[in-house]
Amino acid sequence: MAVNYKELGLVNTREMLQKAMAGGYAVPAYNFNNLEQIQAIINGCGRTGSPVILQVSKGAREYADPILLRNLGKGAVEMACSQGYKIPIALHLDHGDSYEVCEACIENGFSSVMIDGSHHPYEENVELTRKVVNFAHHHDVTVEGELGILAGIEDDVSAAQSLYTRPDDVEDFVRRTGVDSLAISIGTSHGAFKFKPEQCTKNEQGVFVPPPLRFDILAEIEKRIPGFPIVLHGASSVLQKYIDIINSNGGKLEAAVGIPEGQLRQAASSAVCKINVDSDGRLVMTAMIRKIFSENPKEFDPRKYLGPAREELMKMIMDKNRNVFGSAGRY
Ligand code: G3H
Ligand code: 13P
Numbered sequence: 001m002a003v004n005y006k007e008l009g010l011v012n013t014r015e016m017l018q019k020a021m022a023g024g025y026a027v028p029a030y031n032f033n034n035l036e037q038i039q040a041i042i043n044g045c046g047r048t049g050s051p052v053i054l055q056v057s058k059g060a061r062e063y064a065d066p067i068l069l070r071n072l073g074k075g076a077v078e079m080a081c082s083q084g085y086k087i088p089i090a091l092h093l094d095h096g097d098s099y100e101v102c103e104a105c106i107e108n109g110f111s112s113v114m115i116d117g118s119h120h121p122y123e124e125n126v127e128l129t130r131k132v133v134n135f136a137h138h139h140d141v142t143v144e145g146e147l148g149i150l151a152g153i154e155d156d157v158s159a160a161q162s163l164y165t166r167p168d169d170v171e172d173f174v175r176r177t178g179v180d181s182l183a184i185s186i187g188t189s190h191g192a193f194k195f196k197p198e199q200c201t202k203n204e205q206g207v208f209v210p211p212p213l214r215f216d217i218l219a220e221i222e223k224r225i226p227g228f229p230i231v232l233h234g235a236s237s238v239l240q241k242y243i244d245i246i247n248s249n250g251g252k253l254e255a256a257v258g259i260p261e262g263q264l265r266q267a268a269s270s271a272v273c274k275i276n277v278d279s280d281g282r283l284v285m286t287a288m289i290r291k292i293f294s295e296n297p298k299e300f301d302p303r304k305y306l307g308p309a310r311e312e313l314m315k316m317i318m319d320k321n322r323n324v325f326g327s328a329g330r331y
């Protein structure tokens with residue numbers, strides 16, 4: 001049975017992204033796969049008064065079941081309401097790779113979808129994206145398209161090298177597809193290993209410092225489509241604190257490098273209105289769980305390790321909203 005997101009109390013991303021554009025901040029888009037992650041996201045965003053986009057990848061749909069995920073989204077809205085949080089909440093498909101998966105999500109209560117045609121030739125990307133937009137807009141669901149390729153792994157698709165978005169393409173793409181927002185490639189990538197050590201310099205603390213994002217390309221894109229919401233994927237900072245906890249408790253994540261927070265702050269104050277974070281959440285939870293298991297090898301109650309992991313994730317989300325994305329208090 002088809003369900004419209006409005007019946008669930010969700011909103012699409014149109015108004016939140018317009019407000020972010022006008023206010024010079026970015027709306028956080030956090031990926032979730034399970035109960036503890038969605039609790040941390042809603043409580044973190046609720047406590048900071050930040051609008052939020054709950055993101056579900058194709059992998060998450062397979063892991064957690066689409067019907068259950070939709071009901072977690074519905075439950076998230078009700079829980080937010082019962083806690084007195086007034087924040088708008090969108091439920092978004094991340095990296096939809098076909099018309100069919102977008103259609104299924106729209107009919108299953110999602111308020112926003114991404115159709116990622118960036119791996120197709122340009123004209124095919126336009127065609128596919130336009131087809132999704134036609135169906136989505138009929139249901140007042142917003143659509144994110146993508147131009148340019150990020151390095152790293154997105155579900156089954158992996159790219160060894162990034163291909164920056166060509167500013168020459170963006171105006172044509174936005175006009176012909178009717179998309180509501182556009183994901184671009186300016187040097188970010190998915191996962192915890194965004195840059196090879198040889199691409200980085202080392203600071204005094206021995207921490208890898210990556211090359212800066214291509215803000216020149218972003219500025220050129222902004223000139224071509226003024227006032228149009230831009231999305232940044234692959235924007236985890238890979239916080240050293242959690243890498244250290246993981247590595248000192250049996251993990252092996254040497255040479256993990258992310259996007260420095262200062263660069264994300266800069267992006268958030270530009271036309272970048274939505275910033276995607278998945279890996280940072282995974283790292284926080286892994287760090288806390290590893291620490292608890294090393295400190296207390298007798299622990300076997302999932303609440304005793306997932307609970308602290310959830311608490312730390314919420315703190316990280318609050319910090320990002322306040323100090324990186326500037327989205328706190330913007331509901
Ligand atoms: O963009 C990719 C997201 O981090 C989703 O990752 O496909 O492992 O769920 P996943
Ligand atoms: P990270 O891997 O940097 O968290 O990026 C997540 C993302 O872009 C989800 O679409």
Ligand code: ZN
Pocket residue numbers: 095154190233234276
């Ligand atoms: Zn992504």
